[in-house]
Amino acid sequence: MTLSEPPERTTAGWILLGMKGIFSPPALILTTAFFGFAGLCREAGISWEEAAFMTAVVWALPAKIILVGAITAGTSLPAAAFAVGLSSLRMTPMVVALMPEMRGPKTRTSTLLFLSHFVAITAWVFAMERFDQVPRDKRTAFFGGFAATLTTVNTILVAIVFNLMGQLPALATGALAFLTPVYFFTSLYGSARDVSGKLALFCGMAALPAAHWLSPGYELLVAGIGGGLVAYFGGKLIDGRRERG
Amino acid sequence: MSDWVYSNAVPWWPYVFILLGGWLPTDMWRYLGVVSANRIDETSEAASLARTIATSLVAAVIAQLVFFPSGALAEIPTAIRVISLAAGFAAFQLSRRRILLGILAAELVIGGWALLVALA
Numbered sequence: 001m002t003l004s005e006p007p008e009r010t011t012a013g014w015i016l017l018g019m020k021g022i023f024s025p026p027a028l029i030l031t032t033a034f035f036g037f038a039g040l041c042r043e044a045g046i047s048w049e050e051a052a053f054m055t056a057v058v059w060a061l062p063a064k065i066i067l068v069g070a071i072t073a074g075t076s077l078p079a080a081a082f083a084v085g086l087s088s089l090r091m092t093p094m095v096v097a098l099m100p101e102m103r104g105p106k107t108r109t110s111t112l113l114f115l116s117h118f119v120a121i122t123a124w125v126f127a128m129e130r131f132d133q134v135p136r137d138k139r140t141a142f143f144g145g146f147a148a149t150l151t152t153v154n155t156i157l158v159a160i161v162f163n164l165m166g167q168l169p170a171l172a173t174g175a176l177a178f179l180t181p182v183y184f185f186t187s188l189y190g191s192a193r194d195v196s197g198k199l200a201l202f203c204g205m206a207a208l209p210a211a212h213w214l215s216p217g218y219e220l221l222v223a224g225i226g227g228g229l230v231a232y233f234g235g236k237l238i239d240g241r242r243e244r245g
Numbered sequence: 246m247s248d249w250v251y252s253n254a255v256p257w258w259p260y261v262f263i264l265l266g267g268w269l270p271t272d273m274w275r276y277l278g279v280v281s282a283n284r285i286d287e288t289s290e291a292a293s294l295a296r297t298i299a300t301s302l303v304a305a306v307i308a309q310l311v312f313f314p315s316g317a318l319a320e321i322p323t324a325i326r327v328i329s330l331a332a333g334f335a336a337f338q339l340s341r342r343r344i345l346l347g348i349l350a351a352e353l354v355i356g357g358w359a360l361l362v363a364l365a
Binding site for chain 2: 060064069095100112178186223225
């Protein structure tokens with residue numbers, strides 16, 4: 001792409017351009033993952049209204065699959081909220097990195113608080129990649145157009161796919177639900193910034209069966225924190241060896 | 246609802262569970278990011294540890310779906326689920342990290358197994 005002058009567009013024009021972003025590859029891949037999420041919700045035994053509500057109010061897909069996992073495992077509300085809170089902690093540094101890019105001289109904090117609800121991995125990557133081609137005073141419009149549309153479309157899709165799945169044989173529902181683990185394993189591996197991030201995928205998975213027997217109802221928390229700590233220090237060890245060797 | 250677990254015995258409880266267990270512990274971090282944008286270093290060790298634990302938590306859910314699933318997923322044998330995930334990851338790595346190809350390979354394993362079962 002050439003570094004020409006950004007074209008003149010009105011605020012509505014930038015909102016529309018943002019909305020068109022839902023047809024970009026990362027947004028389409030995310031939509032595939034939401035087909036799987038609808039299957040997962042059906043498996044967990046929650047209603048389609050609850051699945052759609054969850055999509056709209058939580059939005060971050062990892063947080064939602066942990067919440068659905070907690071519902072399936074019969075986890076108590078405080079433990080479920082704690083696990084979701086740990087997984088969503090990464091929202092803070094993501095939003096911190098996004099704010100200086102998105103904020104214009106006249107942007108209100110209330111606007112930023114509202115827009116921050118739509119921050120999740122896909123919208124964040126989309127915005128960080130494209131903001132340099134958007135004039136600063138139009139960035140909130142561009143981001144809102146993309147992110148709010150992405151959330152709305154996927155909320156509606158979850159409701160529709162969940163209901164259509166009633167017509168499918170059980171095996172097809174199972175195959176659809178299996179989209180979720182494959183999507184997350186590959187996308188988290190691909191976006192891991194360091195060795196620890198990659199190790200965490202294997203450690204968290206390896207720790208789950210043990211945690212399942214040791215502490216039923218808290219297995220996600222125990223495996224997540226335990227596996228995460230092992231991966232963090234294991235990653236440091238590997239990095240240290242590499243530096244010395 | 247005595248143990249504060251999810252149940253739909255009371256119609257409004259699932260929504261309270263989702264709000265308190267999902268919305269609150271997610272949006273509070275987003276809002277914190279907005280109001281403290283100038284005071285947090287996203288490259289710090291603490292942020293890196295938080296990222297690693299978050300990844301491991303999702304990995305635990307992945308393992309739950311692969312090793313201890315319920316419903317229709319449980320009708321697919323454990324070995325097929327493990328092979329499917331491994332095939333997905335291998336295709337992802339071999340295709341220079343294209344997620345859609347990884348998903349396709351994993352679904353082909355499940356589809357192939359279903360076909361074998363139907364023919365047998």
